[in-house]
Amino acid sequence: MFPNSSLLAQRTAARTPFAFAARTHQMMPSETRALFSMAARQDIVSLAGGMPSPEALPAPALRALLDWVLAAEGPDVLQYGAAQGDLVLREQICSLMRAEGIEAVPEEVLVCVGSQQALDLVTRVLVDPGDSVVTEGPTYVTALSTFAAHQAQVVEVAMDQDGVVPQALADAFELLAAEGRPAKFFYTVPTFQNPTGRVMPPQRRHDVLEVCCRAGVPVIEDNPYGLLHFGDQPYRALCADAPDSVIHLGSFSKTLAPGLRVGWARAPRAVSSKLTLAAESAMLSHSRLTQRAVSSFLETGGWQDHLRAARGLYRDRRDAMLTELAASMPDDVTWTAPNGGFFVWLTLPEPLDARAMLPRAVEGGVAYVPGTGFYVRGGERHLRLSYSYPSVCQVREGVQRLAEVVHAESTGSGVPRLREVFPR
Amino acid sequence: MFPNSSLLAQRTAARTPFAFAARTHQMMPSETRALFSMAARQDIVSLAGGMPSPEALPAPALRALLDWVLAAEGPDVLQYGAAQGDLVLREQICSLMRAEGIEAVPEEVLVCVGSQQALDLVTRVLVDPGDSVVTEGPTYVTALSTFAAHQAQVVEVAMDQDGVVPQALADAFELLAAEGRPAKFFYTVPTFQNPTGRVMPPQRRHDVLEVCCRAGVPVIEDNPYGLLHFGDQPYRALCADAPDSVIHLGSFSKTLAPGLRVGWARAPRAVSSKLTLAAESAMLSHSRLTQRAVSSFLETGGWQDHLRAARGLYRDRRDAMLTELAASMPDDVTWTAPNGGFFVWLTLPEPLDARAMLPRAVEGGVAYVPGTGFYVRGGERHLRLSYSYPSVCQVREGVQRLAEVVHAESTGSGVPRLREVFPR
Numbered sequence: 101m102f103p104n105s106s107l108l109a110q111r112t113a114a115r116t117p118f119a120f121a122a123r124t125h126q127m128m129p130s131e132t133r134a135l136f137s138m139a140a141r142q143d144i145v146s147l148a149g150g151m152p153s154p155e156a157l158p159a160p161a162l163r164a165l166l167d168w169v170l171a172a173e174g175p176d177v178l179q180y181g182a183a184q185g186d187l188v189l190r191e192q193i194c195s196l197m198r199a200e201g202i203e204a205v206p207e208e209v210l211v212c213v214g215s216q217q218a219l220d221l222v223t224r225v226l227v228d229p230g231d232s233v234v235t236e237g238p239t240y241v242t243a244l245s246t247f248a249a250h251q252a253q254v255v256e257v258a259m260d261q262d263g264v265v266p267q268a269l270a271d272a273f274e275l276l277a278a279e280g281r282p283a284k285f286f287y288t289v290p291t292f293q294n295p296t297g298r299v300m301p302p303q304r305r306h307d308v309l310e311v312c313c314r315a316g317v318p319v320i321e322d323n324p325y326g327l328l329h330f331g332d333q334p335y336r337a338l339c340a341d342a343p344d345s346v347i348h349l350g351s352f353s354k355t356l357a358p359g360l361r362v363g364w365a366r367a368p369r370a371v372s373s374k375l376t377l378a379a380e381s382a383m384l385s386h387s388r389l390t391q392r393a394v395s396s397f398l399e400t401g402g403w404q405d406h407l408r409a410a411r412g413l414y415r416d417r418r419d420a421m422l423t424e425l426a427a428s429m430p431d432d433v434t435w436t437a438p439n440g441g442f443f444v445w446l447t448l449p450e451p452l453d454a455r456a457m458l459p460r461a462v463e464g465g466v467a468y469v470p471g472t473g474f475y476v477r478g479g480e481r482h483l484r485l486s487y488s489y490p491s492v493c494q495v496r497e498g499v500q501r502l503a504e505v506v507h508a509e510s511t512g513s514g515v516p517r518l519r520e521v522f523p524r
Numbered sequence: 525m526f527p528n529s530s531l532l533a534q535r536t537a538a539r540t541p542f543a544f545a546a547r548t549h550q551m552m553p554s555e556t557r558a559l560f561s562m563a564a565r566q567d568i569v570s571l572a573g574g575m576p577s578p579e580a581l582p583a584p585a586l587r588a589l590l591d592w593v594l595a596a597e598g599p600d601v602l603q604y605g606a607a608q609g610d611l612v613l614r615e616q617i618c619s620l621m622r623a624e625g626i627e628a629v630p631e632e633v634l635v636c637v638g639s640q641q642a643l644d645l646v647t648r649v650l651v652d653p654g655d656s657v658v659t660e661g662p663t664y665v666t667a668l669s670t671f672a673a674h675q676a677q678v679v680e681v682a683m684d685q686d687g688v689v690p691q692a693l694a695d696a697f698e699l700l701a702a703e704g705r706p707a708k709f710f711y712t713v714p715t716f717q718n719p720t721g722r723v724m725p726p727q728r729r730h731d732v733l734e735v736c737c738r739a740g741v742p743v744i745e746d747n748p749y750g751l752l753h754f755g756d757q758p759y760r761a762l763c764a765d766a767p768d769s770v771i772h773l774g775s776f777s778k779t780l781a782p783g784l785r786v787g788w789a790r791a792p793r794a795v796s797s798k799l800t801l802a803a804e805s806a807m808l809s810h811s812r813l814t815q816r817a818v819s820s821f822l823e824t825g826g827w828q829d830h831l832r833a834a835r836g837l838y839r840d841r842r843d844a845m846l847t848e849l850a851a852s853m854p855d856d857v858t859w860t861a862p863n864g865g866f867f868v869w870l871t872l873p874e875p876l877d878a879r880a881m882l883p884r885a886v887e888g889g890v891a892y893v894p895g896t897g898f899y900v901r902g903g904e905r906h907l908r909l910s911y912s913y914p915s916v917c918q919v920r921e922g923v924q925r926l927a928e929v930v931h932a933e934s935t936g937s938g939v940p941r942l943r944e945v946f947p948r
Contacts, residue, residue, distance in 0.1 A: 117742040117769045118795050119708065121652045127801040154599035162602065163594035170587035175578035178586065178781035213637055213807040220806045224673075228545045229653075245805040249648075284543070318541040345541045357602035359812040371542055377551040381669040382644045382806070383637040388783040390811055 123229070126248035145498035147485040148467040150294060150442050153417075154489075156410040157357045158401065165396040166389070173392070181388040183380040184372075185211025185364070189395040193350065193364050196398070200326055201340030202348060204366050210375045211386050215324055215351035215363035218375075219243060219287075221382065222320055222347055222365060223250045225374045231284045232276050236264045238445075238474030238482070240294045240322065243287060252284070254476050261436070263290060263300035266307040273315035283317045285347075291335050292325035292441025295474045295484035299335060299439060309342050324351040324363075325441035327407055330415045344368050352394050354442070354488075355407060360390040414442065417487035420495045428503035430510055435485075442488035445471075447481055452509055454483040460509070466501040547653070550672035569922035571909040572891040574718060574866050577841075578913075580834040581781050582825065589820045590813070597816070605812040607804040608796075609635025609788070613819040617774065617788050620822070624750055625764030626772060628790045634799045635810050639748055639775035639787035642799075643667060643711075645806065646744055646771055646789060647674045649798045655708045656700050660688045662869075662898030662906070664718045664746065667711060677705070678900050685860070687714060687724035690731040697739035707741045709771075715759050716749035716865025719898045719908035723759060723863060733766050748775040748787075749865035751831055754839045768792050776818050778866070778912075779831060784814040838866065841911035844919045852927035854934055859909075866912035869895075871905055876933055878907040884933065890925040 169177055184190070190206035197204055212218040227233065229251035235243065237256030247254050255276065257268045269286065276283050288308070290300040300308065312319050321338045329335070339348035351363035365375055379385075397403060421444055425435055432449035446468075448454060455470035471482025485502075487495050593601055608614070614630035621628055636642040651657065653675035659667065661680030671678050679700065681692045693710065700707050712732070714724040724732065736743050745762045753759070763772035775787035789799055803809075821827060845868055849859055856873035870892075872878055879894035895906025909926075911919050 116792060116794060117737075117740045118650065118792070120798060121648065121650055121655075123652075124649050124798050124802075127649075127798065127805065129801065151603055154603070157599035157602040159594055159598045159602060163591060166590050166594070167587060170583055170590070174583045175581035175781075178581040178583060178783035179575055179578070180777075180782045213810075216808040217806060224545065225548050225551075226542065226545055228547075231545075242805065242808060245801075249802065249805040313541075316541045353604075357599075358604045358809075359602035361807065361809075361811040368540060368542070370540060374544060374548050374551065377553065377669075378548075378673065381551070381666065381673040382641060383785065384640040384666060385782075385785075386637075387785040387811060387814055390814060 123249055123251050126251060127245070128248070144462060144465055144467050145490060145494050145501060146467045147487070147490065147495070147498045147502070148469050149489055150486050151489050152354055152358065153413055156413055158397070158406055161397065161401045161406075162357065162393055165401060166393050169389070169392045169396055177388050177392050179388065181385040181391065183385050184376045185209070185386055186388065186391040186395060189391050192395060192398045193366075197337070197348065197350065197366060200323070200334050200337040202337050202343070202366065203340075204343070207369055208366050208372050210365045210367070210372055210379060211391060212363050212365060212379065213361045213383065213386060214353050214358070215322060215349040215365075216242060216246070217382075218349045218363050218365035219320070219322065220246050220249075221375050221378045222349070222367075223247060223252065224378050225371070227252045227284050230281070232281045234269070234272055234276070234283045234286045234317070236288055236293065237476075238295050238471060238479060239287065240289055241469075241473045243322070244474075244476065253281070255283070256476055259296065259298065261298065262304045263293070263298055264288060264308060266304070266311050269308065270311045270315065273311070273317055277315070283315070285318045285320050286312055287320045287322065288338070289322045290338055291323055292328065292438055292443070294325070294441070295443055295469070295471070296445035297436045297438025297441055297443040298445070302336065305336070305338055305341075309338055313342065313345060319346040320349065321346050322349045324349075324354045327355055328411055328414060328442075329440040330411060330418065331439055339366065347371060355410065356394060356397060360393055361387070362390055362394045414488060417490070417492055417495050418444075420492045421485065421487040421499055424496045424499035425503075428500050430503075430507060432510075433506060442486050444485045444487065446483050446485055448483070448506065449510065450481065452506070453480045455480060457505065457509055461502060461505045464501050464505045466498045466505065468502065547673055547675050550675060551669070552672075568886060568889055568891050569914060569918050569925060570891045571911070571914065571919070571922045571926070572893050573913055574910050575913050576778055576782065576834075577837055580837055582821070582830055585821065585825045586781065586817055589825060590817050593813070593816045593820055601812050601816050603812065605809040605815065607809050608800045609633070609810055610812065610815040610819060613815050614788075616819060616822045617790075621761070621772065621774065621790060624747070624758050624761040626761050626767070626790065627764075628767070631793055632790050632796050634789045634791070634796055634803060635815060636787045636789060636803065637785045637807065637810060638777050638782070639746060639773040639789075640666060640670070641806075642773045642787050642789035643744070643746065644670050644673075645799050645802045646773070646791070647671060647676065648802050649795070651676045651708050654705070656705045658693070658696055658700070658707045658710045658741070660712055660717065661900075662719055662895060662903060663711065664713055665893075665897045667746070668898075668900065676708070679707070680900055683720065683722065685722060686728045687717070687722055688712060688732060690728070690735050693732065694735045694739065697735070697741055701739070707739070709742045709744050710736055711744045711746065712762070713746045714762055715747055716752065716862055716867070718749070718865070719867050719893070719895070720869040721860045721862025721865055721867040722869070726760065729760070729762055729765075733762055737766065737769060743770040744773065745770050746773045748773075748778045751779055752835055752838060752866075753864040754835060754842065755863055763790065771795060779834065780818060780821060784817055785811070786814055786818045838912060841914070841916055841919050842868075844916045845909065845911045845923055848920045848923035852924050854927075854931060856934075857930060866910050868909045868911065870907050870909055872907070872930065873934065874905065876930070877904045879904060881929065881933055885926060885929045888925050888929045890922045890929065892926065
């Protein structure tokens, strides 16, 4: 069909005509993701990934609900939807957020492809290249990728056991303002943080909000784990007490199913209208089908019972991890004791290095995420353990294997004794 | 729970702390989208939207396939997926593209949230603020939104009945290079273009590729309609003859169902790896569930029969529209005769103005999209008619109503006579 094939010869010889945008120079494959393929090996107990447990994914209920939705609504649910998302689902999301004290209306809510897209769109409408963004140190690894993709300058602020340190946060804001590059926002995961599992208690929330309000810095509150609390009540969201200056991000990925890719952003109306425009140019609209699946699950799928069961399941695994850590780790290793969510944050004694140790851990049959992935710089002594995906038995086994590796590392023997214990 | 509620009072009085990024200044609500809500009125025949026909959305088949997928694969299909997309689906997409002459491998393919997200990610990895991008004039409206969101400078190049004019394209490239801002890429919908319905014949494809190769400008080939051809064979894609310098965008939104939000980009490997990183920071991963739905439809859902039926359905509506236009429009109105896809492009005689006429058309019971939406500047004499969504009867009715409005407009009576003909 093509009369002149000389183009083919030309292009083979030619250099690629593609020239990348400056923002791509900061796009790097994440350490965490690279681990996921390795962690899929049968002989490895992976404490690395932050996926929900397969037992907590309600496949039979979603199967029945999708069948019902397609039967009842037919082709309608297969059409394009509104850029802002399904109105009924946005109303349900408003009800859902009330459990954490947030009073919102559907106009303030944008349904997104997971809260990851919500964070990407928020960054897109707020951050110019070179702008400063303040985060907790450590912080969620893919938030760092998103900020890098938008060429933000990330400033990490130290945490203690109650989350970010208010005075350190105030100092960072002041320094940035003095340097003529005031913080565009403060990004925080205040409840069962990824990677530390820490939660800000009420007084700390109050203090942090006060620091942000005084400095005029808005807050991005990322909250995928808030409803997976092991205590009786959820924590009150930052957004509940400062709705005009907090954007709240939520997700059904941890509570229902990541494969549906349904999350949201709740923002003041002036911001949510910009977010909706950004979403339209980014993807036209979200899947009506997966939105209706979530919506019908919230309506008739036994949402509260499902959440209760998921909390129980993750609490058992958390218990197993903490018990096994206490039983098997050397005395100079410390870790957090999360009261919800998916993660424990472990600190090794000097001079151990979690990243350098990883190949030996994998050799010993266990995987984790080195702390360095969660910091712009540093984090060598830390590592993240997740109890969400492996069973209680696997959690115990994984922690035992890890303890052996740490013992070997500490005594400098270098060779984990696990090869005898767990022959492969 | 919150000890000090003074923050609440503070924030009410305070100015919003949110400061928007520069790119948001170019984010505007699109005329087309605004029309969609109006066009949903029962008394209006809408020839505006570019949605597929409900009759062409295989709801029963997808219902059965989703049921099967969830039964067979259970929680797995509800987990996070790979950022690049499901491997089996990427293999199937490679097979699919072979119909249009493209030889691709799965590593070159990224599965996206519709081809809209593919275009957004391509722009994200290639375009810095202020960069020049060349398009056909007119062009796809939401591509203009995406380019604006990335602060690109759009240069539109004139078309004739065979698509973009090669000499005009060469001149634009030369001028931009001389001004020190060479084109980052040429964006084209070569087959059944949105909004004109035009197709580039093989010789024009050759000439356009040659112009782009000589100027060293890569091509973004957006191809949502290529498989909805009314002739015997699909057209050979630009990408088939210059795979190293063409990024090909495809979609299942027009051929299968937009509500699944599955599209793709095929790019040279160096570009597809950047696109995958960009996708990861933009949304982590696509929905495994909707990807598996598409994949299983391609495997067992009667894809070829489905496509054949959809082509027949749209051809009948195209025939109805062209017949009715010939029968009812004034002699000085002209239009395109598409051989595939969803759209007819109509040109009014001077001094008529399609945007100014729209309220009177709506009053007369018909909606369309004014041409101005598809141009950076100009387009007043044009309008886009879509025959994809309304039935054959509605297409005829809509064109008759529109002809009445154009007659009234031409004779200067200003008042459509339709109110008597179609009382509401």
